[in-house]
Amino acid sequence: MSANVIDVSDPADPRLDDFRDLNSVDRRPDLPTGKGLVIAEGVLVVQRMLASRFAPRALLGTDRRLEELGADLTGVAAPYYRVTADVMADVVGFHLNRGVLASASRVPELSVPHVLETARTIAVLEGVNDHENLGSVFRNAAGLDVDAIVFGSGCADPLYRRAVRVSMGHALLVPYAWASDWPRDLETLRDNGFRLLAMTPDPAARTLASAVSEVADQRLAVLVGAEGPGLSERAMRASDMRVRIPMSRGTDSLNVATAAALAFYERARLSR
Amino acid sequence: MSANVIDVSDPADPRLDDFRDLNSVDRRPDLPTGKGLVIAEGVLVVQRMLASRFAPRALLGTDRRLEELGADLTGVAAPYYRVTADVMADVVGFHLNRGVLASASRVPELSVPHVLETARTIAVLEGVNDHENLGSVFRNAAGLDVDAIVFGSGCADPLYRRAVRVSMGHALLVPYAWASDWPRDLETLRDNGFRLLAMTPDPAARTLASAVSEVADQRLAVLVGAEGPGLSERAMRASDMRVRIPMSRGTDSLNVATAAALAFYERARLSR
Known part of the structure; x- marks a missing residue:
């Protein structure tokens, strides 16, 4: 037909x-x-x-x-x-x-346990309320071997037209779920064997390369917060490690989708 | 005062x-x-x-x-x-x-030899005609230890208001120069000891990690083209190596500024 x-x-x-x-x-x-x-x-x-x-x-x-x-x-x-x-x-x-x-039409949302089931690497977003950044995270996740995305509090709607467009359609393909109890749902991730890496500009945090290599054989959740405020202290405390991207020139931070891409890349870089 | x-x-x-x-x-x-x-x-x-x-x-x-x-x-x-x-x-x-x-007011443009002088890592852009992408490249260059940017043909104006804004002001700080003879100026880079890595989605190209590690002790120029068309064949041929970011899910490509950020990161990742 x-x-x-x-x-x-x-x-x-x-x-x-x-x-x-x-x-x-x-x-x-x-x-x-x-x-x-x-x-x-x-x-x-x-x-x-x-x-x-x-x-x-x-x-x-x-x-x-x-x-x-x-x-x-x-x-x-x-x-x-x-x-x-x-x-x-x-x-x-x-x-x-x-x-x-x-x-x-919208379809029923997936649950956190559902999207975790077969995932090896996931991204967890908190406060990412900009549709363009959200779309970029999906595009980067799709290209860099991230299996699912979990939304903590304060995130924008990934099905908004602009987010779908910037994601190149990957907002429709990469499985995602909304945390129902934030940040307590991070415990669910840990119960499922995920190591939780919280991205921060804090110069006292570990470098991305060393942290990701330490968890190379484990399931991994990369936590990123909005540009500016970053992750909440509660989300930070619920994580296993605080991780930074080494930065030059006293620059404050990268765009949130770019920072996430670097973490995804570090995870995937030697695997293919 | x-x-x-x-x-x-x-x-x-x-x-x-x-x-x-x-x-x-x-x-x-x-x-x-x-x-x-x-x-x-x-x-x-x-x-x-x-x-x-x-x-x-x-x-x-x-x-x-x-x-x-x-x-x-x-x-x-x-x-x-x-x-x-x-x-x-x-x-x-x-x-x-x-x-x-x-x-x-605008000031006289810097010359290619001038911006190369003390640079260890540079980015070379061709056909990046989107002000937002251009601004993002500057922001990423500033944060990820890139010393200068050289513009080949077809790039947008980095001093346009939107580019300056998206760059977080780094378009004013990271030295840049316009190639006067493109792509022949790539020879000037090589004469100055730069190894030229051309980014491409071509699955036959080498992976970013292996290529960057091979030139770890040398000066490096990362060449990126516009999303979609990518680098011209002439620019590709003038390069030393074709390099790809390993991609999952048959995704076509990443955003040009994100792809550049991954290359910059790969270069800088073990240095700090």
Whole structure:
């Protein structure tokens, strides 16, 4: 079965409502308090949505992007509303040169025990409330062999459109779960054999290289906090080791997603 | 001598023109084709400008930020135009909660031989035309012990306001130079004893860890290209080694600034 293509020429057609006013502060369809949809943008991210647990319920795009998606849409039941670039701009509220969008309903969140089950390396985030940083952490996790992400308190929504876009769609693919009792859930990690490394700019902390090598044969959780405040003292105390990236020039810190990437890399560097 | 403070209450005062319409597409003061000013935003970045070769010619800010800057302004001849947050918003065209700005004229660019002189590790960028990525590369270079940056063809302006902001001011501090003959200037690097490592997602390339360890005792230039196209084939051919970051899950690539950070980290990881 090939794609379910429906041509639409009227931007006001209510079948396109999943994609209406994408940038509107209060009507945008990805607000958890509103429609709560998950929106994928562009061919690559739509492909990743198709491979994820978020099954598209509708797609909106140009004929060119339909061709590029090609066989990826075989067997996909959701309609592909084929429109011109102008109709698309009218619907979403701006010119979107990625040319294709997919919408999906949210699905039940995974639990912490579920995402830990087969994981060898995970990231634990606290207070990462910036969608762009959050998306970057997912992208880095996907590329650098991190199996799952656990959210402590104060994190932003990884299914927000901007987070999904910056993650290159990996926010839909890398398993994540929200801690239900923070920071006590860190005990659950330890009970499951994870060693907990807390990232800090504190010059008294151990270097990343020495700490990661010490736990090379064990399960590892890398804890990172928001830029600026960093991890809370409670989260720090619940960890096994405080770990720093050696920094030059008295620089304060790296971007949180970059710091996390260095830890992921240190963990993965010799394994492949 | 303490700061040269001048109270201004009229947003139309021409003495504030360095900071007018900061977001305007065609009138913004940091356009190289216009006033070509360098703009620092926020206390930390203004402090870094004060420590850089870009001497401020004017500052605009609230009384609170003046207090935070305190002794940093001792001996600074440039006027600090003290205004209310409302006047500031009127001048710049939006509410800027960093609360202080400094402007500086551009200074003559440094030459490639000059920035190489005492450098042990440098980054070489080609086609990095995104101001945010460029700013992030500078921030990562500053934190991870990179001594200088050389721009090949197709790079954006590191003194653009957004690049300076994302770099946390390090675009003003980390020495950089524009190649005058690209990619032939790579020969100049080699003549100066640099080993040239070209970053690529090519799975046939050597791993970052093994390549960097091989050149541990030598001067090193890390070459990175733009996300997507990557380095040009000419730049690749002019390099000594092609180097890859081991990636999981068939992910295409990391963000260019993140990839560069991993290379910088690999170079620095055992040195401190």
